[in-house]
Amino acid sequence: MKILIKNGTVIDPVIGDIKKSDVLIENNRISSVIPNISEDKCEIFDASGLFVCPGFVDIHVHLREPGFETMETIETGTRAALKGGFTTVACMPNTNPPVDNEGIVSLIKLRAEKDGYVEVLPVACITKQRKGEELAEIGKLVAAGACAISDDGSSVMNSMVMRRAFEYIKMFNIPLIAHCEDHNLSKRGQINEGYYSTSLGLNGIPSISEESMIMRDILLCEYVDSRLHIAHVSTKGSVQIIREAKKRGVKVTCETAPHFFSLTEEVLAGYDTNFKVNPPLREKEDLLAIQRGLKDGTIDAIATDHAPHTSDDKNKEFQDAPFGMIGLETAFSVGVTELVKKNILTLPELIKKLTTGPAEVLNIERGIIKEGSLANITIVDKDKKYTVDKEFFVGKSKNSPFIGRELTGSIEGVFVNGKLKYDKGVFNK
């Protein structure tokens, strides 16, 4: 079975190259990336006017299964991922029960193979029950297929436990993904601490609750010479701390989410819970610092932190509504609209943050497009405009902050493992 992607422009984020080229897929591998391939007896995907990229990798999503299937399932979450051009997603362990034993890791992998549209890599817990007290059986979790460990949703507040985790993972080739938040400082916080928390009468989540914990984790990681990946960076100070750590050689990487380079706190003035997220939307200068961090390489990856919640849960009083917004379907378009069209990043730079950037964090062979690599391919139109509405979303939940906005850039086709799974709005399981 051969498929030929013809007349497209290939973006190779590894070398930052962009050129007219055809791509030939044989079975589940890329067999050739050269211009003007003529091949009989094969299916043709016409990519005229389109860009052919490696399949996107999202290292931070919440698929909610097991435990919260009313919000999302592995099936619906990976369908949303596919629509957003993602061929690999790493799912966070704050499920119920949490991913703190190899049984749950296996369950997720099994479900993903059976129901999933894209590749799913489970992230396992750092500590048992995500309580921050005792290390989980990290060795067993890695053996079962965990791609990283994280207590995402909360920080490990006990510094000694965190130190041990950093030390322990040195035996394995995985990163520790840290959700950095000092919960004493952010206690009962709802939105960014600043003018809006004051005028709206909501408790603030100060930038220092994130920054002080990032600082602690970097120091611990540096002290024991381990590996750290920092999740959802949202503040100017965080970017600066990470930039300095990288400069002195700490093995630290980090990600930010599309809403942090596109939205600021003033959208919260109407108490719309679709804008309630943790870390919270910050200020204009934070947004600009995030954009600079993406440009200069301080921020390695864009990860969605796709966090589905039902409308019943979101239609509550602001303080009682859960944190989180979905992001898989819109991530690429938000990147094009806010970064590429505004000349913050070039298109290949954006693609890198969605492919090789996150793949290198997890140390996996994904996000590459070359002869012999796995045929995970995402084909995009960088100029197509559309207006986001609820019907646009194919996951279970619709809690997107971008509903009603016009975005530029769309996903036109996605190959997963050599198969055309998404073709201009049509899903093929």
Added chain:
Amino acid sequence: MKTRNIMNEDEIKRIITRIAHEILEKNEERNQLALIGVRTRGVFLASRLQKNIKEIENIDIPIGIVDITLHRDDLDQLSVMPIVGKTEINFDVTDKIVIIVDDVLFSGRTVRAALDELNDFGRPKKIQLAVLIDRGHRELPIKADYVGKNLPTSMDEKVKVYLKECDEKEGASILCMNGPENIS
């Protein structure tokens, strides 16, 4: 829209003097008299009557103001609530002969509202009504005791009174909403 003047400054002056005399003729209990002007122009007419009566008999009649907004019966039909003015009655109306004063008597609904508002302040011995113009078309069983001028009008006409205290001129006009040229 056509405008026709129907009353000038001198006429208003004569009418006020006449009504002042009529009030005194009709009511022998001078010390029980009180005037209540209906906002806005009734207030100024009441005060002119007060002055006239003082000139004629050298007596001071108490005067008050009613704002009828809160007793209007058409509030349900309005989409914006009208501005509420103050009712100012600084004397006890109980056992008084109260003369309500307004500029134009039309459907009678304003007078009904004024009666209700007055009711909240006590129980007058008698209530009488004085108006500058009675233009007909009553919708309630209300009749004026003192009328400056009876003026036959049609429903599509408007009667407007101008007083120096709040307008740039003094007099009264009929505004015809459908001028003759529009009548087919």
Added chain:
Amino acid sequence: MHEWTRKHLLSIEELSKEEILTILETAESFKDISLRPIKKSPVLRGKTIVLLFYEPSTRTSTSFSLAAKRLSADIVNIPVKSSSVQKGESLIDTVANLEALKIHTVVMRHSRAGAPMMLAKHTNASIINAGDGCHEHPTQALLDMFTIKQNKGSFDGLKITIVGDILHSRVARSNIWGLSKLGAEVTVCGPPTMIPVEVEKMGVKVTYDLKEAIAGADVVNLLRVQFERESGMLFPSVREYAAMFSMDDTMERFMKKDALIMHPGPINRGVEISSSMADGKRSVILEQVTNGLAVRMAVLYLISGEKNNSEEA
């Protein structure tokens, strides 16, 4: 006077200066009604008003209740304890159910900031915010402004000081918005832990020194120290708070001769204010309560102009 076209009263922040003045002037007309032998007007006859109080409140609910009765509205009081909220019903469901009973206005008190705004989006009824979390308490600020206007005549250049837990005070926020719009200069005073971040951007001056705050002030509005909120982190003890921020006789000599003392109540005597000050010449605290009735009558009256479909059969 300005025409009133709003369906809801959700915050002072969203009102224009003209709209605030319209309410205050309307309240003046209504204040007189309470002085008449018959203290009732038929103006809201046939309207149904629900008082939905998710937080206990004696004075605000009594004031609204009386205001509605004076205007002949039908009134239903739903205090939190008897409502199905405690059975886990969502706010939106509760109000959808009330709406099915063809009500016109919901007067709502809620412990969560923004709850009335959320409700306004999901219901046809008119919503009056009677206090939402630490966000706003519009009618309290309106009655404060009304009291100031009655005593001082105008707001231009007036110096007004608000003392206490600004961080948790919805009364402070509503007053800051309203008074600044009317042209007054507002200063807030309290321990730094009780001053919210970037409050200066709301147009106020900040001081931590009570003497400095009251010197030259025309009005000193003292907030209730809220023991019930998590105050342990904000000041070490009530004793220490009172020593530094209590308005007592020793403060008298720092005040302007004609300065007023206000308090939204209920008063913690001996904490934020001494009894002699609360009951003294400068105090307009009871006048505030009386004026609250007039202001709430005015608000109910103005809001009732809205012909919302919730009433239609």
